[in-house]
Amino acid sequence: MSCPRTQHLLTEYFSDDLSKVTQTEIEKHLLTCDDCTAELESIQNTQSRLRQWQDDRVPHWDRGKTLFRQEHPGNEQQRRNWFWQWLPSAASFAMLCMLIFNTSISRSESGFTVSFGTADDAFDKNHLELRLAQFGELQQLEQNQMLQDFLARMDERQDGNNLRLMQAVFDQTKQTTAESFDQMYSYFEQRRQLDLENVQVSYQQLVDSDFETLMSMQQLANYVRYPGDAR
Amino acid sequence: MSFIDDDEALIATALNGSSYAWEKLVKRYEGRIYNYGLRLTGNATDAMDLMQEVFLGVYRNLHRFRGDAKFSSWIFRIAHNKAIDMNRRRALIQGRTFSIEDDENGEYLVPEQTTDNEPDTQLSKGQQNEEIQCMLQKLPMEQRLIVELKIYQSQTFEEISKMQEISENTAKTRFYAALKKLKVVMEESHVLS
Structure with a gap:
């Protein structure tokens, strides 16, 4: 340098x-x-x-806990003793309270409910009413849904029925029409035969009548021709 | 008690006699202090001694911590003072300091290494850290402290000058001198290897 x-x-x-x-x-x-x-x-x-240094792990040591406990004699111990000393009494007191107040714990969908004695009748009633109202609403919703489904199914079925009915009517009508034509044809044929017979009979009668008329005319002519002869 | 998390709350709880809070506080800083000790002393035994002294000092003075500065700054100030004291004591008692002085032949002494009967510390050290420790041991204590504070604690020269009670220019000069010396050490070690 x-x-x-x-x-x-x-x-x-x-x-x-x-x-x-x-x-x-x-x-x-x-x-x-x-x-x-x-x-x-x-x-x-x-x-x-120098910056490549990577921190070493600290070897095990007591972290001054021994000293700390020496410096605070009984502090932790006192707390621990206090806790164990009062734990049975606290537990007994809690049990007694639960018995006196007739505590009951119930579980519902929304979690656990702690109730005391009968003082919670109003709460129970309200709760029951609420549950009933919810149940009613739920039922109504379900019924409405079912009704909607039923109506939809009915509509669907009705449409099918109508279609089938129309088809049947149409088929029936087709069949009936054919039969009617056959009947009409036979009827007209029958009538035609009858008319022909009638015409024939009438014609025969007419012929007979003409013949009679002719005969009558002939008799009349004969009569006319021969009256003088007869006088 | 796991909700206690910030330093101030832990300190307050520890002062009320909670060993749990104290342990949590120690666990939070022991790694940084131990590694600080490793870099300054160059060996795990002295680093452990220093760390224990630091936490003892913290414990003894915990009631004096007012929260004016960050707890980390406060604890490193204690560590700094303890390191200087320890270095001075070693020099007086054993004629040995953390820094490695030239021996009679003009060669640097190898820093004190952990022995084989300390497997936990031996195993936890990486080759890289050992080399850095060796390099740092070749600096005088005041230069090593400057390097520690500047490089590893990321302090400003203003903060360093206040902590070491020197001027900012002196801090800068010492830092540059330390880096120059370390550069030479690095070059020499490359030549030797």
Whole structure:
């Protein structure tokens, strides 16, 4: 290291509050001074090497607990003794209270409920009413849902029935119409036969009548022709 | 009692005699203090001694902690003082300090290593940490403290100067001098290896 400014510049370089001007000045110098640049680089390497420290684990020790307990004799012990001394009494008292107040613990969907004696009738009543109202609402909802489902099914079924009925009517109508045509045809045929017979009979009668008329005319003519003869 | 979490609450509870709070407080800082000790003393035994002294000091002075500064700053100030005291005591009693001085041949002494009969500490040390410890031991105590505070505790030169009761410029100069020396040590170790 031969640059006389190296020590001063690098001491400043590692300052916490390095001003912009000083920093610029140092950097400008570093651009032109190989000695300072090399020195800075090696110092930075040293720093990096130091920063590679990884914390070791602390070996087991008592963390001053022994001393602490010595310095606070009976403090923890007193608390512990106090606790164990009063625990049976507290438990007995709690049991007695539970018996006197007729304590009951019930479990519901919303959690546990602690009730005391009959004083909670109002609470029970209200609770029951609330539950009943909830049940009623639930039932009503279910019924409405069922009704909706039923109506939907009915609609569906009704549509099917109507379709089937229309189909049946249509088939029936087709069949009936054919039968009707057959009947009409036979009827008209029958009527035609009857009419023909009637016409034939009538014609025969007419012919007979004509013949009679002719005969009558002939008799009349004969009569007319021969009356004088007869007188 | 697991809801107690911040330092102030733990301190208050510990002062009321709760060993649980005290243990929690110690557990929170013992790692940092122990590693601080490792870097300053260079060996696990001295680091443990220092850590125990620090927590003893913390315990004795806990009622004096007012909460003006952060508890971490306070505990490291105690650690700093204890480290200097310990170094001074060792120098007086055994003629040995944490720092490694040149021996008669002008070579650096190897820092005190943990022995094989201390498997727990031996195993917990990485090669990397050992090398850094060796490097740091080659610095005088005042330079090592500056490096510790600046590099590992991330303190500003202003904070360091207040703690060490020196000027900021002296702190800066010492820090740069320490880095220069460490650079030489690193270069020498590379040449030797």
